[in-house]
Amino acid sequence: MTGSIALLGQPNSGKSTIYNNLTGARQHVGNWAGKTVEKNEGSFTYNGVKYTVTDLPGSYGLSGNSDEEIITTDFIKSGKSELTVVLVDASQLERSMFMLAEFARLDKPAMLVLNMMDVAKDMGKDIDTDALAKKLGIPVLPFNATDTKDYDKLKKLIAEELKKPHRLSVKAPEGKADVKADSKAKFDWVSEILENVTRTRESVYKMSKFDRVMTRPILGKVICIAVVLLAFMVSMIVMLPFAGVGQMIPTLLHEPVDKLLTGWNVHPWIVNIFSMMIPNTLSFTISMASFVLGVNIVFGFLEETGFIARAAYQFDGLLSKLGLQGKAICPMLMGFGCTIGGACGTRVMDNWGQRMLAMSIVWAIPCASIWSIIPVVSGMFFTWWQTMLVCVGILAYVVVSMIIVSKVFGRKLAPMETRSGMIMELPPYHKAHWKHILKEAFFKAWGIFKRALGTVTLVSLIFYVLSFSRDGNVNNSLLYRVGTTIEPVTKFFGMGWQTFVAFLSGAFAKEAVLGTLNAVFMGGNSVMEAAFFSQGTSTDTALLGTAMSQAVSAAEALAFMFATTFSVPCLMALSTTYKESHSLKWTVKVALFYICNALVLSCIVYHVAELFM
Amino acid sequence: MKLTDSTADMQGRILSVGGDDHFMNRITSIGITEGTAFQTVRNDRKMPVLIYLRETLISLNRADAERIEVEAV
Numbered sequence: 001m002t003g004s005i006a007l008l009g010q011p012n013s014g015k016s017t018i019y020n021n022l023t024g025a026r027q028h029v030g031n032w033a034g035k036t037v038e039k040n041e042g043s044f045t046y047n048g049v050k051y052t053v054t055d056l057p058g059s060y061g062l063s064g065n066s067d068e069e070i071i072t073t074d075f076i077k078s079g080k081s082e083l084t085v086v087l088v089d090a091s092q093l094e095r096s097m098f099m100l101a102e103f104a105r106l107d108k109p110a111m112l113v114l115n116m117m118d119v120a121k122d123m124g125k126d127i128d129t130d131a132l133a134k135k136l137g138i139p140v141l142p143f144n145a146t147d148t149k150d151y152d153k154l155k156k157l158i159a160e161e162l163k164k165p166h167r168l169s170v171k172a173p174e175g176k177a178d179v180k181a182d183s184k185a186k187f188d189w190v191s192e193i194l195e196n197v198t199r200t201r202e203s204v205y206k207m208s209k210f211d212r213v214m215t216r217p218i219l220g221k222v223i224c225i226a227v228v229l230l231a232f233m234v235s236m237i238v239m240l241p242f243a244g245v246g247q248m249i250p251t252l253l254h255e256p257v258d259k260l261l262t263g264w265n266v267h268p269w270i271v272n273i274f275s276m277m278i279p280n281t282l283s284f285t286i287s288m289a290s291f292v293l294g295v296n297i298v299f300g301f302l303e304e305t306g307f308i309a310r311a312a313y314q315f316d317g318l319l320s321k322l323g324l325q326g327k328a329i330c331p332m333l334m335g336f337g338c339t340i341g342g343a344c345g346t347r348v349m350d351n352w353g354q355r356m357l358a359m360s361i362v363w364a365i366p367c368a369s370i371w372s373i374i375p376v377v378s379g380m381f382f383t384w385w386q387t388m389l390v391c392v393g394i395l396a397y398v399v400v401s402m403i404i405v406s407k408v409f410g411r412k413l414a415p416m417e418t419r420s421g422m423i424m425e426l427p428p429y430h431k432a433h434w435k436h437i438l439k440e441a442f443f444k445a446w447g448i449f450k451r452a453l454g455t456v457t458l459v460s461l462i463f464y465v466l467s468f469s470r471d472g473n474v475n476n477s478l479l480y481r482v483g484t485t486i487e488p489v490t491k492f493f494g495m496g497w498q499t500f501v502a503f504l505s506g507a508f509a510k511e512a513v514l515g516t517l518n519a520v521f522m523g524g525n526s527v528m529e530a531a532f533f534s535q536g537t538s539t540d541t542a543l544l545g546t547a548m549s550q551a552v553s554a555a556e557a558l559a560f561m562f563a564t565t566f567s568v569p570c571l572m573a574l575s576t577t578y579k580e581s582h583s584l585k586w587t588v589k590v591a592l593f594y595i596c597n598a599l600v601l602s603c604i605v606y607h608v609a610e611l612f613m
Numbered sequence: 614m615k616l617t618d619s620t621a622d623m624q625g626r627i628l629s630v631g632g633d634d635h636f637m638n639r640i641t642s643i644g645i646t647e648g649t650a651f652q653t654v655r656n657d658r659k660m661p662v663l664i665y666l667r668e669t670l671i672s673l674n675r676a677d678a679e680r681i682e683v684e685a686v
Binding site for chain 1: 622624635637640641645646654659660669670672673
């Protein structure tokens with residue numbers, strides 16, 4: 001036996017918390033057919049019966065013609081789910097009951113969940129749920145989304161209702177042609193229902209201390225930036241123990257596996273796959289997933305307390321120029337630390353289009369690894385003040401790059417008509433529920449680990465095949481042959497085969513760039529070792545600098561730095577974006593754009609620099 | 614007066630909201646309808662206007678707030 005339900009509620013009604021707690025790990029994420037709106041489906045089992053749960057996209061109403069509202073209305077009308085669970089926020093009862101007024105017109109089986117009863121109680125609000133149920137003709141369940149005991153009551157009620165569903169017995173609000181009159185009719189309907197159910201006390205609103213500070217025009221912005229940078233550091237701290245264990249895998253496995261397989265006379269091509277590529281790929285993926293864990297914990301916390309909404313208030317004006325909501329400031333700042341963190345930090349965005357656009361823009365932000373490479377490479381060719389200029393130039397181009405990306409992809413991902421300014425609620429400051437945050441973060445990190453491992457292994461294998469050489473000499477690798485063959489072309493873009501190979505390895509891992517330069521200019525190690533054993537190889541930058549400056553002109557070096565900085569982020573960030581967006585098409589589209597953009601940029605920088613240097 | 618001309622802590626009422634259907638849908642579904650009582654919480658230069666209405670703290674960007682006529686009560 002099976003049953004199916006749908007969850008309907010406004011943003012901030014606690015819908016996703018209830019969805020996650022109901023379904024746990026049994027979730028499937030995709031997109032609604034032909035739409036850039038995320039589709040969440042999950043299931044739970046209660047008393048041996050399996051129930052599927054559809055989390056309908058969040059919106060404030062159903063009458064508008066946004067994709068979210070059309071999808072929701074069509075889905076409910078289709079009857080694909082047997083019962084709609086309507087969620088309202090008990091602490092903002094009158095306003096959030098608007099959704100029920102909208103739903104009433106669809107006339108389908110339903111039950112009502114009054115979430116955040118604890119907050120309502122703290123506010124001194126009395127709600128007579130029995131009287132409300134009587135008036136509406138459907139069951140009403142008082143609820144706290146963070147109280148695990150309440151879920152049993154919810155599941156029990158769902159099971160009962162599916163056997164004998166109720167429809168609203170109260171007449172739906174009258175439809176009016178004029179939007180203004182129509183909304184008024186709906187709110188009048190709500191007021192009528194709530195009469196004698198609850199009293200709204202007229203009182204003067206006093207901002208909390210938290211809000212008084214967070215909404216200050218300048219201080220608020222400074223705090224937002226500081227908090228996100230702190231959040232990045234905390235994420236790193238969460239990652240360290242896991243990543244440490246992950247890094248032990250290649251160290252422990254490399255030699256024994258190498259010895260064992262070589263002893264069996266296995267071809268070195270195969271030996272290296274098992275002794276070097278697979279252990280390191282595993283280690284990379286563990287580091288990535290543990291960082292995702294850290295980011296999800298801190299962002300979960302910031303979201304639940306209401307911090308993200310305040311950041312959105314502070315930065316909306318600035319980011320709306322890029323077609324983004326103000327909330328995007330958090331993943332963007334995170335991107336200066338690590339693009340993986342930026343990509344999974346976009347979880348705070350309200351819809352899929354905004355998420356994908358934010359991820360595409362976060363890619364333009366040079367991560368900490370890039371900032372550790374650029375000064376080193378620049379130092380080989382330029383004086384300290386010229387290096388400063390290079391960094392300033394890169395920072396300036398970050399802004400240009402963001403604008404280009406938002407122009408190219410913004411129209412499709414965040415259509416103009418959906419961009420009409422910010423109308424947003426600032427939910428009251430909530431205490432964080434750690435158990436719930438941790439549980440969700442672990443689910444996410446584990447999911448990313450499982451799903452990314454395949455992608456990462458596949459791309460690693462390709463890079464391995466390209467960089468493999470039996471004796472460690474670069475000249476015997478496929479990469480060398482490909483690089484030298486197309487050198488006439490890459491030369492036009494300002495890169496010789498050596499810097500082009502280093503540019504390619506940057507798409508694999510930014511940390512590999514210096515090791516690759518070392519391999520191609522000095523032969524000190526192989527490109528393969530640079531890519532998979534980046535922590536094991538050491539680079540003497542002084543010697544490398546001498547070798548490089550003999551082979552490469554300053555203009556070429558400058559072009560190379562720009563190309564490396566503004567190309568695609570590393571493989572881990574790419575696969576995080578793919579897993580977070582569930583869209584291979586868009587990830588590839590944006591990646592191709594970045595590669596082309598990097599080459600064109602390199603070409604321009606090279607030819608312009610040649611005029612002056 | 615326009616909502617953007619109101620001062621912090623002013624108690625008022627929404628007189629009229631103007632704009633196309635898309636805007637009207639958005640603004641009314643969050644609860645800003647004619648006749649609703651509200652309180653201006655913050656109105657700083659170049660920042661969104663913060664109002665308290667139907668037990669909710671709402672942030673509106675200035676361009677949208679300009680389209681809302683209010684009166685003090």
